[in-house]
Amino acid sequence: MGSMFLSKEEMAKKDDDHKPTKISPLRAPWSGATRAPLRKTSRRIAIVFALGIFVYLFIRNLPTDVPIRDRRRPEYGPPSVGDKLPAPGPMPKLKPDRKPPRPDGPAPKASPPEPARATAGYDVPLLFQPLSSSLGAVYSSTGGGSVLNKNVLFAAANLKSASMLLPVACQMGAELRSYVHFALMGGSEIDMGELRDVNGIDDSCQVIFHDARPDHAAISTFERLRHSATRALFHIHNNMHPQALLIDASGAEEDHFLAGIKTQAPLFGIPVIELPENAHSRLAWITKLDSSSLRAWDRISVDILIHASPGTSGSLIRLLKSLSAGDFSAGLTPHLTVELPHDVDLATTEYLKTFQWPPGPSHLLSHPRQLTLRHRIPHSRLTEEESSVRFLESFWPADPTYSHVLVLTPQAQLSPRFFHYLKYAVLEYLYSGPARLQDWDSRLLGISLDVPSTHLDASKPFTPPPRKIRPESPDAGDDNHTPFLWQAPNSNAALYTGQKWVELHTLVSELLAFQRATQPVPPFFTEKLVSRRYPAWLEHALKLSRARGYWTLYPSALAAANLATIHNELYRAPEEYEEELAKDYLQDAELSGSPETPFENLLGSGSLLPFNDMPLLLWDGPTTELGNLDMAAEEYANDFRRAVGGCEALAPGDLVRKKSMKDLFCTKDD
Structure with missing residues (x-):
């Protein structure tokens, strides 16, 4: 091993080093023998140090995609109760809200399915720009500033519920005894023009439509949508003062919508009329009542x-x-x-x-x-x-x-x-x-x-x-x-x-x-x-x-x-x-x-x-x-x-x- 690291000059002198020579009297008898071991020791230290660096760098840069893995690697599941979720990152840029198309616009399209909504989602202050515009347009003409007027409101968040309510609303509007309004809440992405087309609503329907959905509704949390229902009703009450609020009670309506409406409506003194399944046939007579009669419905x-x-x-x-x-x-x-x-x-x-x-069923503990x-x-x-x-x-x-x-x-x-x-x-x-x-x-x-x-x-x-x-x-x-x-x-x-x-x-x-x-x-x-x-x-x-x-x-x-x-x-x-x-x-x-x-x-x-x-x-x-x-x-x-x-x-x-x-x-x- 020693010869592998010798220089050419040292190799040339290798044989001479082994020949007997006469020792000079001026030198100490041990000086030549000491110098050679010191030189070899330095070389060995350098070799060990180089090998150490090589081993360290090899271990430090071991590949991670080999089949053998560390089985102690943690697994990540849903957070437990009390864990705080990380704050949402920056929102993607969204397209601005489109204006509802005219009734004589493109042919009807099938309503898109509701997007899957996680419990953790978009949760920021609410804006109701379309609702503000539509309420402002009818504030004076329908007597919205008066506590007693002829305004009646239908509201829905679920598209199936909206399809059930719209024929009833149009039939009531045709009687010309009240100003009939329809407000779409919730998180659907369908625009109002498409909603009208899908349900066969044309200009003959005497109903005033309001888009009462918040901004970024499709990616909002359930809690945000519930809060949006209460805030939308707050704005509607201040600018319309509806004498009655009609909603779907067939079981299809969204829970967050019902929770918000049923909490807020009594605070404003708005009677909530829950229409059962097939209301257009079972309660067809309700469309012939005016706003004053409907105000007394639940009293x-x-x-x-x-x-x-x-x-x-x-x-x-x-x-x-x-x-x-x-x-x-x-x-x-x-x-x-x-x-x-x-x-x-x-x-x-x-x-x-x-x-x-x-x-009805008598086994329920709450059955009065x-x-x-x-x-x-x-x-x-x-x-x-x-x-x-x-x-x-x-x-x-x-x-x-x-x-x-x-x-x-x-x-x-x-x-x-x-x-x-x-x-x-x-x-x-x-x-x-x-x-x-x-x-x-x-x-x-x-x-x-x-x-x-x-x-x-x-x-x-x-x-x-x-x-x-x-x-x-x-x-x-x-x-x-x-x-x-x-x-x-x-x-x-x-x-x-x-x-x-x-x-x-x-x-x-x-x-x-x-x-x-x-x-x-x-x-x-x-x-x-x-x-x-x-x-x-x-x-x-x-x-x-x-x-x-x-x-x-x-x-x-x-x-x-x-x-x-x-x-x-x-x-x-x-x-x-x-x-x-x-x-x-x-x-x-x-x-x-x-x-x-x-x-x-x-x-x-x-x-x-x-x-x-x-x-x-x-x-x-x-x-x-x-x-x-x-x-x-x-x-x-x-x-x-x-x-x-x-x-x-x-x-x-x-x-x-x-x-x-x-x-x-x-x-x-x-």
């Missing part, structure tokens, strides 16, 4: 009150079964109260054990129970006074403006669509703009579901009046589609408004107090105009109707046959009159119409007639006009006051109608 409550007489087990069970089959998709299911007699038969007891109200059963304690038969008081005390409206009661006799059997008709009629005749403007709501005592077969005194059969012919439309309408107004109330199946129920309570309270304090009772109050085949409280309802000039709305003959059937084949007289009328009245059941008759066909043109287009009847049957009805009411009120006595001292101002009924009982205390 209305209806209670159902049934007063069961002894021996009506079969009739009561049949009625309860028909109620369970009802379609209550038009609002909250009514609360049900059943007044039971002292003696309840076994069949009724067993049926009520398993009866579920509201109808809205059934009240009241069982009478006394054995004795009720008197007229006791029966009236017990029945009227069974309901009291929490808010007389919006709380109403549906009174049903056990002989009634209802159609599955009865609640739709009631909701439609209540919204139109009590809360619509024309109803408030023409004071219809103050005249309406109740809404009947059937047409009685006899007059109130049961002296002769009742025949509904013919349609009211007007010069401008002499051939319009049909007698079978003609609803009418009658001063006579109904106890078979009728809804009474909360305000009139309060007045009826007050009248009965004052009347009973007067009769107990006055002996003998004047003949004016003892005379019975209502047959004993009807319950005693109906006599008091007739007094109220005659004194105030109120009327009850009755449906057309065709509509009544498809809303309620009154089974008189098992008729039982009211308990207070049962001994007097034992089996005195027996009739066949009124035949019901075909269950397949479309709901809209029951109304003739599909719309409810205004009151001034309906025939008007006095309590005993003759057709009259509104002026004559008012004169008859004034005359009856004066007779009422004279029967009470002491009214001569009242000033004209004291005779003004009062809800306290003090104007009828001749006292100056309110």
Whole structure:
């Protein structure tokens, strides 16, 4: 190894180094021997150092793509709860929003699928540039700055939900009773023009469209989209003040949209109307309501009150079964109260054990129970006074403006669509703009579901009046589609408004107090105009109707046959009159119409007639006009006051109608 690293000069002298030489006396005997080992040691150190560097560089630069790997290399999975995600990097440059194409633009294209959205995505402040422009364009023309206006809003985030809502919105816009708006929210990338084309919406659709999606919606997080729904509704509320918000409740809508809307809308006082699946056919009548009616949609409550007489087990069970089959998709299911007699038969007891109200699955812990059963304690038969008081005390409206009661006799059997008709009629005749403007709501005592077969005194059969012919439309309408107004109330199946129920309570309270304090009772109050085949409280309802000039709305003959059937084949007289009328009245059941008759066909043109287009009847049957009805009411009120006595001292101002009924009982205390 040593010779490998020697120079040529050293190699030439190699042999000489091994030859014997004479040592000079001037040199130390060990000096030559020491120099050679030092030279070799330096070379060896240099060799070791070079080898060390070579090994270090080889190890340092080992390749990493060889098959053998370090098995301890960490694996990266989803972050655990509490781990912070890295801040998003710079966003790619996006194309500016395109303007919606004209309806006569390119042919319709299939809507693109929704992009998959991660929980970690774009999350920056929200901008609504298209929404700002569209709201500004209609702010003045639709009265957006006023709290009360004619604006109605449809909103959707899911494209399938939008397709369900758009036909309903266009149909409502065609009625020209409200300014109808449609707002698209959420994270879809479809532009508004393409949305219209895909759903076949052209210029004939009277709907104002708003793009309420935030900037960069397609890559936004779910939380950002939820927040965008609340902020978009905030801007819409400030610039439009919608009277109602209609959304899809079929199950297709986005969760983030529903969460944002249902959180924010109540804060603004905007009623949210959730449309069920197939709303364009099941709730087609909703498109005929104006913004004022829709504003009252979720404020209305209806209670159902049934007063069961002894021996009506079969009739009561049949009625309860028909109620369970009802379609209550038009609002909250009514609360049900059943007044039971002292003696309840076994069949009724067993049926009520398993009866579920509201109808639906009972295994849910959150399923509310809205059934009240009241069982009478006394054995004795009720008197007229006791029966009236017990029945009227069974309901009291929490808010007389919006709380109403549906009174049903056990002989009634209802159609599955009865609640739709009631909701439609209540919204139109009590809360619509024309109803408030023409004071219809103050005249309406109740809404009947059937047409009685006899007059109130049961002296002769009742025949509904013919349609009211007007010069401008002499051939319009049909007698079978003609609803009418009658001063006579109904106890078979009728809804009474909360305000009139309060007045009826007050009248009965004052009347009973007067009769107990006055002996003998004047003949004016003892005379019975209502047959004993009807319950005693109906006599008091007739007094109220005659004194105030109120009327009850009755449906057309065709509509009544498809809303309620009154089974008189098992008729039982009211308990207070049962001994007097034992089996005195027996009739066949009124035949019901075909269950397949479309709901809209029951109304003739599909719309409810205004009151001034309906025939008007006095309590005993003759057709009259509104002026004559008012004169008859004034005359009856004066007779009422004279029967009470002491009214001569009242000033004209004291005779003004009062809800306290003090104007009828001749006292100056309110």
